Amino acid sequence: MALLNIFKNDTSKRVVLTTGRVVSESSRCVQCGICSYNCPIGIDVRAHVWRSEPVNHSECLTCGECVARCPRGVLSFAQTDLFARRKE
Amino acid sequence: MRYVIIGAGVAGISAVEAIRSVDTVGEIIMISDDPHGYYSRPGLAYFLTGELHDKALFPRTKEHYKRLNFNYLRGRVTRILRSDHALLIDGKSRLVYDKLLLAIGARATPLDVPGAKLEGVVKLDHLEDAKNILKQAKRGKTAVVVGGGITALELTEGLLARGMKVHYLLRGDRYWSNVLDKHESEVVENRLEEEGVTLHHHSELKEVIGRHGRVSGVVLQDERALKCDMLAYAVGIRPCLELIQETNLAKDRGILVNEHMQTTDPNIYAAGDVAQVFDPLTGKSVLDSLWNPAHEQGQVAGLNMAGRKTAYLKSAPFNVTRLAGLTTTIIGVVGHGKDDDMIGIARGDSETWRQLPEAIVAQSGFDVNHMRLLISEKNLVGAILMGDQTLSRPLQKMIAAKADISPIRDLLMQPNAPLADLIAQFWMSWRATLAL
Ligand SMILES: Cc1cc2nc3c(=O)[nH]c(=O)nc-3n(C[C@H](O)[C@H](O)[C@H](O)COP(=O)(O)OP(=O)(O)OC[C@H]3O[C@@H](n4cnc5c(N)ncnc54)[C@H](O)[C@@H]3O)c2cc1C
Numbered sequence: 156m157a158l159l160n161i162f163k164n165d166t167s168k169r170v171v172l173t174t175g176r177v178v179s180e181s182s183r184c185v186q187c188g189i190c191s192y193n194c195p196i197g198i199d200v201r202a203h204v205w206r207s208e209p210v211n212h213s214e215c216l217t218c219g220e221c222v223a224r225c226p227r228g229v230l231s232f233a234q235t236d237l238f239a240r241r242k243e
Numbered sequence: 244m245r246y247v248i249i250g251a252g253v254a255g256i257s258a259v260e261a262i263r264s265v266d267t268v269g270e271i272i273m274i275s276d277d278p279h280g281y282y283s284r285p286g287l288a289y290f291l292t293g294e295l296h297d298k299a300l301f302p303r304t305k306e307h308y309k310r311l312n313f314n315y316l317r318g319r320v321t322r323i324l325r326s327d328h329a330l331l332i333d334g335k336s337r338l339v340y341d342k343l344l345l346a347i348g349a350r351a352t353p354l355d356v357p358g359a360k361l362e363g364v365v366k367l368d369h370l371e372d373a374k375n376i377l378k379q380a381k382r383g384k385t386a387v388v389v390g391g392g393i394t395a396l397e398l399t400e401g402l403l404a405r406g407m408k409v410h411y412l413l414r415g416d417r418y419w420s421n422v423l424d425k426h427e428s429e430v431v432e433n434r435l436e437e438e439g440v441t442l443h444h445h446s447e448l449k450e451v452i453g454r455h456g457r458v459s460g461v462v463l464q465d466e467r468a469l470k471c472d473m474l475a476y477a478v479g480i481r482p483c484l485e486l487i488q489e490t491n492l493a494k495d496r497g498i499l500v501n502e503h504m505q506t507t508d509p510n511i512y513a514a515g516d517v518a519q520v521f522d523p524l525t526g527k528s529v530l531d532s533l534w535n536p537a538h539e540q541g542q543v544a545g546l547n548m549a550g551r552k553t554a555y556l557k558s559a560p561f562n563v564t565r566l567a568g569l570t571t572t573i574i575g576v577v578g579h580g581k582d583d584d585m586i587g588i589a590r591g592d593s594e595t596w597r598q599l600p601e602a603i604v605a606q607s608g609f610d611v612n613h614m615r616l617l618i619s620e621k622n623l624v625g626a627i628l629m630g631d632q633t634l635s636r637p638l639q640k641m642i643a644a645k646a647d648i649s650p651i652r653d654l655l656m657q658p659n660a661p662l663a664d665l666i667a668q669f670w671m672s673w674r675a676t677l678a679l
């Protein structure tokens with residue numbers, strides 16, 4: 156799908172690592188736990204999703220394991236700089 | 244005040260959390276006959292494929308439970324004695340309640356053919372079922388899968404991942420025909436075949452054949468025979484209604500509840516897969532067998548039980564799943580009619596998906612990224628996205644809000660219209676008008 160660039164503002168690895176964090180769409184989640192299971196530093200990503208919170212854990216590496224492995228597209232990266240993006 | 248919750252699924256746990264958010268002192272007792280308590284039932288599919296360890300299926304730690312401050316009883320509730328406000332557990336001990344929640348879920352519809360009780364005939368409801376399957380799934384052996392919808396595919400993929408040869412029997416001419424269109428069924432079937440699954444269309448199971456009490460093969464209605472070591476079935480699910488047989492609580496296909504999740508007895512509530520919920524918007528009572536509605540209904544039931552009057556507003560039916568490795572989102576109304584491979588309602592399914600109003604289908608994309616939109620006169624009424632999920636959230640919002648898409652309707656209907664771009668562009672302008 157050739158999508159408009161507006162949907163592609165969060166894909167650069169460098170941008171994510173420096174200014175990004177993992178956010179969730181909890182209505183897609185069934186608490187299967189693949190995210191928590193694969194987190195290299197043991198963050199309980201699933202618990203954040205249950206509470207509809209971003210993964211605001213100070214040790215999150217934004218390595219993307221959870222984002223890539225979620226079978227249901229629950230997780231994605233977003234920029235933390237709220238001024239860079241219009242709030243929804 | 245004593246709250247009693249039967250069932251340790253997502254509806255039950257959500258209810259406990261909701262009650263505690265309102266009432267910090269009332270006594271809460273949860274009872275379940277599942278030896279494993281609360282775990283992610285949809286996650287069982289990923290446990291089967293080996294993507295997850297079974298220990299990872301449990302979303303809660305002991306500390307979580309401690310903080311919620313409730314008692315957990317392992318046992319089977321065998322009767323509800325309404326006039327005494329009491330339950331019988333395992334036929335003997337009595338437990339009195341002030342407010343009761345039935346969050347007892349649904350179970351696989353049993354297979355109704357000779358030989359269905361043989362060892363090696365398996366289903367996937369609970370963690371014990373998944374463990375049983377894994378114990379029997381031997382590399383190089385053969386399995387036959389019957390049924391439709393998501394669970395049958397999950398069984399197929401799980402057995403395949405464990406090195407079994409899999410034959411998948413479909414009664415009709417294609418997979419999940421009442422939700423997917425022909426092309427989408429083909430996408431799924433082609434991918435299954437690429438993974439090595441042997442599909443048999445127009446094939447209906449007649450009998451399971453056994454040797455020494457174990458499955459050794461199946462015979463089909465047209466007398467064809469297949470040798471196999473396992474038969475896995477997923478032919479639909481049924482809300483667990485046995486418990487309320489003698490109670491006179493109103494029921495239809497599920498336990499009937501109003502928008503406050505209250506049954507016809509004001510002290511008894513029901514939520515989740517077992518509840519058939521009144522939807523004030525359509526005036527109908529509907530069954531869902533989806534994780535998120537069960538979560539929301541459990542919350543609403545808990546709040547009401549604790550005295551905070553709250554109505555459950557059914558959102559547009561919505562499910563995300565993985566079909567033959569493709570993340571797939573199904574929003575709103577996308578299918579119609581009856582599926583030959585399912586009895587009643589499919590798992591991960593909502594009846595609303597088949598209540599098709601006048602709608603026209605626009606379509607784009609190829610195998611891995613596919614989008615289908617269902618459009619009525621002025622609105623989007625449904626969508627299926629396979630593969631790329633970028634537009635899933637915008638579509639979900641616009642379908643739920645019944646956004647007026649008149650400005651792009653004609654464009655969407657043109658042959659080979661760039662659907663994704665049109666939708667993305669429209670979403671941006673629609674969202675901007677909301678922000679004003
Ligand atoms: C393999 C599989 C895949 C699924 N995939 C999806 C999916 O992709 N998306 C989706 O949205 N949904 C999916 N679902 C459905 C989803 O899991 C259910 O909708 C959800 O679990 C319903 O929760 P519940 O709390 O209503 O019931 P359940 O989770 O079924 O819990 C019922 C509880 O009641 C207990 N119980 C029942 N009777 C008694 C009794 N008499 N005494 C004591 N305890 C009793 C049981 O032990 C259990 O603890 C899937 C389900 C399965 C099994």
